[in-house]
Amino acid sequence: MRKEVIGTNQLFAMIILFELGTAIVVPIGLESGHAVWLSILLALPGGVLLYLVYHDLSRQYPGLIISGYTRKILGRTIGWPLSLLYIPVFMFNGSRNLREAGDLLIAASYDRTPVFIINAIMVIAVMYILNKGLEVFARTAEIYLAVIFVLGFICSFVVIAAGLVDFKNLFPLHAADWRQAFRSAYPNIWIFPFGELVCITTVLPHLKESRLSGKTGVGAIVLSGILLCVTHAIEMSVLGEDVYHRATFPMYTTITLVNLANFIQRLDALVILTLIIGVFFKMTLYCYAAIAVTADLFKVQDTRKLAVPVGVVVLFSSFISAENYPRHMEEGGVFLRYILPVLCAVIPILLFIVHRIRKRFGLLR
Amino acid sequence: MKGKRLLLTVFCMLAVMLLTSCWNSRELNEMAIVTGMGIDKAPDKDEYRVTFQIVNPSSTATSMGASTGQPTITVYSATDRTLFGALRKTSKKAARQLFFAHTQLVVIGEDMARSGIDDIFDVFERSHELRLNATVLVSRGDDANSIMKILLPIESLPAMGLVKKVRNTAAIWGENRDITIFELINGITGEGEVVISGIRVIGDKEEGKKKANLEQTEVKAIPAISGLGVFKKGKLVTWLEGSEAKGVLWVQNKIDQTTVNIDTEGSEASVAVDINYSKTAINVELREGVPVFHVHIQEEGKISETRGFMDLSNGDEIAKLEEQLAKQTKEAAIRSIQAAQRLESDIFDFGNELKRLRPKEWEAVKEDWSSLFAQGKLDVRVEAHIRGTGMRLKPYLQNKDESN
Structure with a gap:
């Protein structure tokens, strides 16, 4: 089979859409009070460093995805089971995104549509695009990046033009706020959304000009970090700390408050669209990563065959995993604290260190 | 080959059914559009009496021919322990399901305001239909129910008319202000207290309900914005x-x-x-x-x-x-x-x-x-x-x- 190749622009678009994904609509960094925007900025350098670790590992082992070089670095006996861990985590995370999107859509507008139908329609789209392959996915990302930018621009413009932004809700920052912001930046925001980029390691080997992956990726992460920061700052400044933290969907609440000249109002559809687009790309990339790791570990030749099984597992685990939204959020807290950091940060950094040591002492086979 | 084509056809048909995405659909002629809500204390009970002002679509049509002689609005009310319960209970009286996305005004009865308003806004936050930027007024010396019933000259929808009144006076006279539910929630959760503008009916409110009242140059009942209600711990204490x-x-x-x-x-x-x-x-x-x-x-x-x-x-x-x-x-x-x-x-x-x-x-x-x-x-x-x-x-x- 021909190797699928993507361009740097496409990688750029994929990373941005993945980062924005759900992080732009749900409240993040719950412990940081009104300084949530600051914690995003604080977490950004960490996110960039983490990406550089992924990037370096992929440059050292060209053509291999995370499960490939894990086995090379740690040996087959440790590397294989360790890589196996990534499959359920990728799928579970994908299913969590799906669940969030489904629940928010139901809360925000589809109040009488069963969650199964909404999730199933989204999963069908994901399975379809995975069946078409990575190149198609990457091209779609390129197009939707423009769409997201336009939506984001319109939404921020109307919110600012409607005079809803109140900087009093963002400032001043006291020493206690800085401490709080730092606590919620590491590890929470560092891992979600920046650390989640560990999935991109399954895409990096497909990059046409692999030497540019560092620059492109860092650029995309910095830009998405800034976009996240601005968006959450706007949401916080409009809603105030109390409403922001109680809202399940702060971006939606923000946009419903817009009333520009009694004429431009009810722009909720734009936010719903942003949510659906973001979740679609995030979930697809998770599923793609799960498929790629599975194919690599079990030596499946035609990866497209795995699209349907992975999609079905994601769909069902999206609503089996939690009986209601509050439970889902609780689970998310545990997952974010104990499981994701291990897979997103600890293992890659460990691999990086082990690799360096072996290279230094010439232990590389 | 033939089987495959058949399968494809069936799949397309199924997809067509899904793609209309009308699971949640509600047609315009099945909805009763609520423009204003009045919230009072039910007499002798710890319940809300909620009044809904509903647009009468046939008489608000712009073409003169379609006019039916009915007033532009109609009013339903229901009592229940919760606002949501009351709004669903109204289905017993209304032929169409109430639709709240265009609710621009919430009037709180003075009795209600004096006994406390802190707990009434949850449904506005939680619902996706009700808007947080609806204007809130307190009906002064009267219950909200009677304010909701009064027809206004010039403005065909009274709830919108009242909102315009408060915005108008806030913009050029500056004794009152247009306070939204969102601001009130922020006020209640913050450390301060809130103020809400009052509205008072001048004249005969029984006459104000009639359409005939509008067929003269000086109407018999006119709701006017009056005073700024000061709250303390969620209870109205005085008017400034x-x-x-x-x-x-x-x-x-x-x-x-x-x-x-x-x-x-x-x-x-x-x-x-x-x-x-x-x-x-x-x-x-x-x-x-x-x-x-x-x-x-x-x-x-x-x-x-x-x-x-x-x-x-x-x-x-x-x-x-x-x-x-x-x-x-x-x-x-x-x-x-x-x-x-x-x-x-x-x-x-x-x-x-x-x-x-x-x-x-x-x-x-x-x-x-x-x-x-x-x-x-x-x-x-x-x-x-x-x-x-x-x-x-x-x-x-x-x-x-x-x-x-």
Whole structure:
């Protein structure tokens, strides 16, 4: 089979859409009070460093995805089971995104549509695009990046033009706020959304000009970090700390408050669209990563065959995993604290260190 | 091959059914569009009596031919322990399901307001249909139910008409303001207290319900915006009127445009100044445990009318008027703050400001903030500027001293 190749622009678009994904609509960094925007900025350098670790590992082992070089670095006996861990985590995370999107859509507008139908329609789209392959996915990302930018621009413009932004809700920052912001930046925001980029390691080997992956990726992460920061700052400044933290969907609440000249109002559809687009790309990339790791570990030749099984597992685990939204959020807290950091940060950094040591002492086979 | 094509056809058909995505659909002719809600206490029970003002679509049509002679709105009400329960219970009376995305006005009955409003707004936050930017008013001396029933001249939908009234007076007169549910929720969760504009029916409210009432030049019942209701711990305690209400908005930095009649040497309140820019900065600090409220008002306006002779071409005269304007503004601001201090109700967000700027000091005083607020010292500074005198400099009246 021909190797699928993507361009740097496409990688750029994929990373941005993945980062924005759900992080732009749900409240993040719950412990940081009104300084949530600051914690995003604080977490950004960490996110960039983490990406550089992924990037370096992929440059050292060209053509291999995370499960490939894990086995090379740690040996087959440790590397294989360790890589196996990534499959359920990728799928579970994908299913969590799906669940969030489904629940928010139901809360925000589809109040009488069963969650199964909404999730199933989204999963069908994901399975379809995975069946078409990575190149198609990457091209779609390129197009939707423009769409997201336009939506984001319109939404921020109307919110600012409607005079809803109140900087009093963002400032001043006291020493206690800085401490709080730092606590919620590491590890929470560092891992979600920046650390989640560990999935991109399954895409990096497909990059046409692999030497540019560092620059492109860092650029995309910095830009998405800034976009996240601005968006959450706007949401916080409009809603105030109390409403922001109680809202399940702060971006939606923000946009419903817009009333520009009694004429431009009810722009909720734009936010719903942003949510659906973001979740679609995030979930697809998770599923793609799960498929790629599975194919690599079990030596499946035609990866497209795995699209349907992975999609079905994601769909069902999206609503089996939690009986209601509050439970889902609780689970998310545990997952974010104990499981994701291990897979997103600890293992890659460990691999990086082990690799360096072996290279230094010439232990590389 | 044939089987595959058949399968594809079936799949496409199924997809077509899904793609219309009409699972959640509600057609326009199955909806009753609610423009306003009135919330009262049910008599003798701890329940809400909720009144819904619903658009009557056939009589609001713009083409004259379709007019049915019915009034533009109709009103349903229901009582229940929860607002949501009441709005669903209304289905017994209404032929169509109520639709709330266009609700622009919520009127709270005075009895309800006096017994506490803190717990009524949850449904507005939780629902995706109800809007947080609906305007809230308190019906003064009356229940909300009767306000919702009154038809207005000029405005075909009374709820919209009332919203426009409060916005209109807020924009150019400045004793009231358009307060939304969102602001109220932020006020309730914050450290301060809230104010809500009042609405009062002038005239015969029974006549106001009839469409025939509109067929005359002076209607028998007219709802008018009246007073600013001050709340304490979620309960309405008093109404502020006139310059006190204006002073409240001045300190809250909510004055958009207003008019002040200022005194001159000879006569009282004889020069009308149209204030078209006003900005207020507040700062709070603790001095030996007692809060000091720094209020700094900057205002600009132009002279719109004068009742006697005054040489307005003379810059010194203008400076005198500016001084007088600043003095009167300061008095209004101080009177309103003192009124709030008497009630121990921090409606100016001074507490929030202290918490925001000096969180450590706030921790020490938050327990007995309302009594400390009442003891707080005032430091009000006003900078007033008069930038113009309109189309004339000197008035046409002659200076009596010169003509003698």
